[in-house]
Amino acid sequence: DQQVKQNSPSLSVQEGRISILNCDYTNSMFDYFLWYKKYPAEGPTFLISISSIKDKNEDGRFTVFLNKSAKHLSLHIVPSQPGDSAVYFCAAITQGGSEKLVFGKGTKLTVNP
Amino acid sequence: EAGVTQFPSHSVIEKGQTVTLRCDPISGHDNLYWYRRVMGKEIKFLLHFVKESKQDESGMPNNRFLAERTGGTYSTLKVQPAELEDSGVYFCASSQVGRGFYEQYFGPGTRLTVT
Numbered sequence: 001d002q003q004v005k006q007n008s009p010s011l012s013v014q015e016g017r018i019s020i021l022n023c024d025y026t027n028s029m030f031d032y033f034l035w036y037k038k039y040p041a042e043g044p045t046f047l048i049s050i051s052s053i054k055d056k057n058e059d060g061r062f063t064v065f066l067n068k069s070a071k072h073l074s075l076h077i078v079p080s081q082p083g084d085s086a087v088y089f090c091a092a093i094t095q096g097g098s099e100k101l102v103f104g105k106g107t108k109l110t111v112n113p
Numbered sequence: 114e115a116g117v118t119q120f121p122s123h124s125v126i127e128k129g130q131t132v133t134l135r136c137d138p139i140s141g142h143d144n145l146y147w148y149r150r151v152m153g154k155e156i157k158f159l160l161h162f163v164k165e166s167k168q169d170e171s172g173m174p175n176n177r178f179l180a181e182r183t184g185g186t187y188s189t190l191k192v193q194p195a196e197l198e199d200s201g202v203y204f205c206a207s208s209q210v211g212r213g214f215y216e217q218y219f220g221p222g223t224r225l226t227v228t
Binding site for chain 1: 117144146148153154155156157158161168169171172204206208213214215216217218219220221222
Protein backbone atom coordinates (compact mmCIF):
# COMPACT_ATOMS: atom_id res chain seq x y z
CA ASP A 1 0.00 0.00 0.00
CA GLN A 2 1.68 3.15 -1.23
CA GLN A 3 1.63 5.95 1.29
CA VAL A 4 3.27 8.49 -1.01
CA LYS A 5 2.02 8.73 -4.56
CA GLN A 6 3.38 10.52 -7.57
CA ASN A 7 0.78 9.83 -10.21
CA SER A 8 2.62 11.36 -13.14
CA PRO A 9 5.51 9.15 -14.27
CA SER A 10 6.77 11.84 -16.61
CA LEU A 11 6.49 15.53 -17.40
CA SER A 12 7.85 17.52 -20.32
CA VAL A 13 8.15 21.31 -20.32
CA GLN A 14 9.84 23.99 -22.36
CA GLU A 15 12.88 25.82 -21.06
CA GLY A 16 11.88 28.97 -19.24
CA ARG A 17 8.39 27.75 -18.39
CA ILE A 18 7.12 26.50 -15.05
CA SER A 19 7.39 22.84 -14.04
CA ILE A 20 4.87 21.58 -11.50
CA LEU A 21 5.40 18.17 -9.94
CA ASN A 22 2.70 16.75 -7.73
CA CYS A 23 2.68 14.39 -4.79
CA ASP A 24 -0.09 12.96 -2.62
CA TYR A 25 0.17 11.14 0.66
CA THR A 26 -2.21 9.05 2.71
CA ASN A 27 -0.59 8.82 6.12
CA SER A 28 -1.69 11.74 8.30
CA MET A 29 1.23 11.05 10.66
CA PHE A 30 3.69 12.41 8.11
CA ASP A 31 4.81 15.85 9.20
CA TYR A 32 7.89 16.55 7.12
CA PHE A 33 8.22 16.33 3.38
CA LEU A 34 11.25 16.35 1.12
CA TRP A 35 11.96 16.49 -2.58
CA TYR A 36 14.96 14.70 -4.00
CA LYS A 37 16.38 14.98 -7.49
CA LYS A 38 18.09 12.06 -9.17
CA TYR A 39 20.27 11.98 -12.27
CA PRO A 40 20.99 8.67 -14.03
CA ALA A 41 23.65 6.53 -12.31
CA GLU A 42 23.68 8.84 -9.31
CA GLY A 43 22.01 8.72 -5.93
CA PRO A 44 19.12 11.00 -4.97
CA THR A 45 20.20 14.46 -3.86
CA PHE A 46 18.20 16.60 -1.48
CA LEU A 47 16.48 19.54 -3.13
CA ILE A 48 14.02 21.20 -0.78
CA SER A 49 11.80 20.34 2.16
CA ILE A 50 8.80 21.58 4.07
CA SER A 51 7.46 21.07 7.56
CA SER A 52 3.76 20.43 8.08
CA ILE A 53 3.50 23.66 10.08
CA LYS A 54 4.15 25.60 6.90
CA ASP A 55 2.32 25.78 3.61
CA LYS A 56 5.13 27.11 1.47
CA ASN A 57 8.90 26.99 1.33
CA GLU A 58 10.98 28.71 -1.30
CA ASP A 59 14.60 28.30 -2.32
CA GLY A 60 15.65 30.14 -5.43
CA ARG A 61 13.84 28.73 -8.43
CA PHE A 62 12.26 25.96 -6.33
CA THR A 63 9.11 26.32 -4.26
CA VAL A 64 7.24 23.60 -2.44
CA PHE A 65 3.60 24.02 -1.51
CA LEU A 66 1.81 21.91 1.08
CA ASN A 67 -1.94 21.48 1.40
CA LYS A 68 -2.42 19.46 4.56
CA SER A 69 -6.17 19.15 4.30
CA ALA A 70 -5.83 17.64 0.85
CA LYS A 71 -2.71 15.68 1.78
CA HIS A 72 -1.07 17.11 -1.31
CA LEU A 73 2.19 18.83 -2.05
CA SER A 74 3.71 20.22 -5.19
CA LEU A 75 7.11 21.33 -6.36
CA HIS A 76 7.29 24.36 -8.64
CA ILE A 77 10.40 25.08 -10.68
CA VAL A 78 10.50 28.52 -12.26
CA PRO A 79 12.03 29.07 -14.71
CA SER A 80 12.79 25.52 -15.80
CA GLN A 81 16.24 24.85 -17.23
CA PRO A 82 17.53 21.89 -19.27
CA GLY A 83 19.80 20.97 -16.34
CA ASP A 84 16.67 20.37 -14.27
CA SER A 85 15.93 17.29 -16.36
CA ALA A 86 16.01 14.43 -13.85
CA VAL A 87 13.75 12.15 -11.84
CA TYR A 88 12.14 13.90 -8.89
CA PHE A 89 11.14 11.93 -5.82
CA CYS A 90 8.74 13.09 -3.19
CA ALA A 91 9.43 11.68 0.29
CA ALA A 92 7.73 11.91 3.66
CA ILE A 93 8.71 11.21 7.23
CA THR A 94 7.27 11.40 10.72
CA GLN A 95 9.49 13.48 13.00
CA GLY A 96 10.21 11.75 16.26
CA GLY A 97 9.39 8.37 14.80
CA SER A 98 11.52 6.10 12.67
CA GLU A 99 14.00 7.92 10.45
CA LYS A 100 12.84 6.05 7.38
CA LEU A 101 11.96 8.14 4.40
CA VAL A 102 8.87 6.97 2.52
CA PHE A 103 9.26 7.70 -1.17
CA GLY A 104 6.96 8.01 -4.13
CA LYS A 105 7.79 6.33 -7.44
CA GLY A 106 9.22 9.49 -8.92
CA THR A 107 8.40 11.78 -11.84
CA LYS A 108 10.80 12.08 -14.75
CA LEU A 109 11.07 15.71 -15.76
CA THR A 110 12.36 16.64 -19.19
CA VAL A 111 13.05 20.29 -19.91
CA ASN A 112 13.36 20.91 -23.61
CA PRO A 113 15.63 23.71 -24.88
CA GLU B 114 34.48 16.31 1.95
CA ALA B 115 33.88 12.90 0.40
CA GLY B 116 30.28 11.84 -0.05
CA VAL B 117 28.71 8.48 0.60
CA THR B 118 30.49 5.82 -1.42
CA GLN B 119 29.23 2.39 -2.41
CA PHE B 120 30.97 -0.63 -3.83
CA PRO B 121 30.55 -2.23 -6.28
CA SER B 122 28.66 0.04 -8.61
CA HIS B 123 27.23 -2.94 -10.44
CA SER B 124 27.03 -6.64 -9.65
CA VAL B 125 25.66 -9.45 -11.78
CA ILE B 126 25.21 -12.80 -10.06
CA GLU B 127 23.29 -15.98 -10.61
CA LYS B 128 20.33 -17.04 -8.55
CA GLY B 129 21.51 -18.85 -5.45
CA GLN B 130 24.83 -17.05 -5.22
CA THR B 131 25.92 -14.65 -2.50
CA VAL B 132 26.65 -10.96 -2.91
CA THR B 133 27.99 -8.43 -0.44
CA LEU B 134 27.45 -4.73 -0.93
CA ARG B 135 29.52 -2.15 0.91
CA CYS B 136 28.73 1.40 1.98
CA ASP B 137 31.08 4.00 3.40
CA PRO B 138 29.15 6.89 4.94
CA ILE B 139 30.26 10.48 5.15
CA SER B 140 32.91 10.83 7.82
CA GLY B 141 31.35 11.67 11.17
CA HIS B 142 27.88 10.45 10.24
CA ASP B 143 26.69 7.99 12.84
CA ASN B 144 23.38 7.34 11.07
CA LEU B 145 23.52 4.94 8.16
CA TYR B 146 20.53 3.76 6.12
CA TRP B 147 19.97 1.20 3.41
CA TYR B 148 17.26 1.62 0.77
CA ARG B 149 16.35 -0.35 -2.32
CA ARG B 150 14.66 0.54 -5.56
CA VAL B 151 13.22 -2.25 -7.64
CA MET B 152 12.88 -1.22 -11.27
CA GLY B 153 10.15 1.34 -11.84
CA LYS B 154 9.01 1.33 -8.26
CA GLU B 155 9.53 3.54 -5.27
CA ILE B 156 12.71 3.68 -3.22
CA LYS B 157 12.03 1.56 -0.13
CA PHE B 158 13.65 1.70 3.27
CA LEU B 159 15.48 -1.41 4.43
CA LEU B 160 17.16 -0.51 7.71
CA HIS B 161 18.81 2.13 9.86
CA PHE B 162 22.00 1.92 11.93
CA VAL B 163 23.04 4.31 14.64
CA LYS B 164 26.74 3.63 14.93
CA GLU B 165 26.93 -0.16 15.07
CA SER B 166 23.41 -0.72 16.41
CA LYS B 167 20.39 -1.53 14.30
CA GLN B 168 17.84 1.14 15.14
CA ASP B 169 15.16 0.02 12.72
CA GLU B 170 15.23 -3.02 10.46
CA SER B 171 11.53 -3.09 9.69
CA GLY B 172 12.12 -2.88 5.94
CA MET B 173 14.37 -5.91 5.60
CA PRO B 174 12.48 -8.27 3.26
CA ASN B 175 13.52 -11.61 4.75
CA ASN B 176 16.32 -13.47 6.47
CA ARG B 177 18.31 -13.81 3.26
CA PHE B 178 19.45 -10.25 3.89
CA LEU B 179 22.06 -9.53 6.55
CA ALA B 180 23.32 -6.04 7.31
CA GLU B 181 26.30 -5.31 9.52
CA ARG B 182 28.15 -2.25 10.66
CA THR B 183 31.02 -3.46 12.78
CA GLY B 184 32.87 -0.63 14.47
CA GLY B 185 30.24 1.86 13.47
CA THR B 186 31.99 2.94 10.28
CA TYR B 187 31.28 1.24 6.98
CA SER B 188 28.38 -1.15 6.50
CA THR B 189 27.85 -4.28 4.46
CA LEU B 190 24.65 -5.77 3.15
CA LYS B 191 24.83 -9.44 2.27
CA VAL B 192 22.24 -11.28 0.22
CA GLN B 193 22.45 -15.05 0.58
CA PRO B 194 21.16 -16.84 -1.41
CA ALA B 195 20.14 -14.27 -4.00
CA GLU B 196 16.78 -14.59 -5.75
CA LEU B 197 15.57 -12.99 -8.99
CA GLU B 198 13.35 -10.54 -7.12
CA ASP B 199 16.37 -9.13 -5.30
CA SER B 200 17.42 -7.34 -8.48
CA GLY B 201 17.38 -3.58 -8.12
CA VAL B 202 19.45 -0.62 -7.05
CA TYR B 203 20.59 -0.58 -3.45
CA PHE B 204 21.21 2.85 -2.02
CA CYS B 205 23.02 3.74 1.14
CA ALA B 206 22.51 7.05 2.91
CA SER B 207 24.01 8.70 5.96
CA SER B 208 23.31 11.60 8.27
CA GLN B 209 24.49 13.16 11.49
CA VAL B 210 22.73 12.15 14.67
CA GLY B 211 19.66 14.31 15.14
CA ARG B 212 19.55 15.26 11.48
CA GLY B 213 18.11 12.09 9.98
CA PHE B 214 14.64 13.55 9.65
CA TYR B 215 15.88 16.52 7.65
CA GLU B 216 18.83 15.50 5.55
CA GLN B 217 19.95 12.08 4.44
CA TYR B 218 22.82 12.02 1.96
CA PHE B 219 22.65 9.25 -0.58
CA GLY B 220 25.38 7.31 -2.30
CA PRO B 221 25.31 6.48 -6.03
CA GLY B 222 23.86 3.04 -5.42
CA THR B 223 24.82 -0.51 -6.34
CA ARG B 224 22.88 -2.01 -9.20
CA LEU B 225 22.32 -5.69 -8.47
CA THR B 226 21.21 -7.99 -11.26
CA VAL B 227 20.29 -11.56 -10.36
CA THR B 228 19.99 -13.89 -13.36
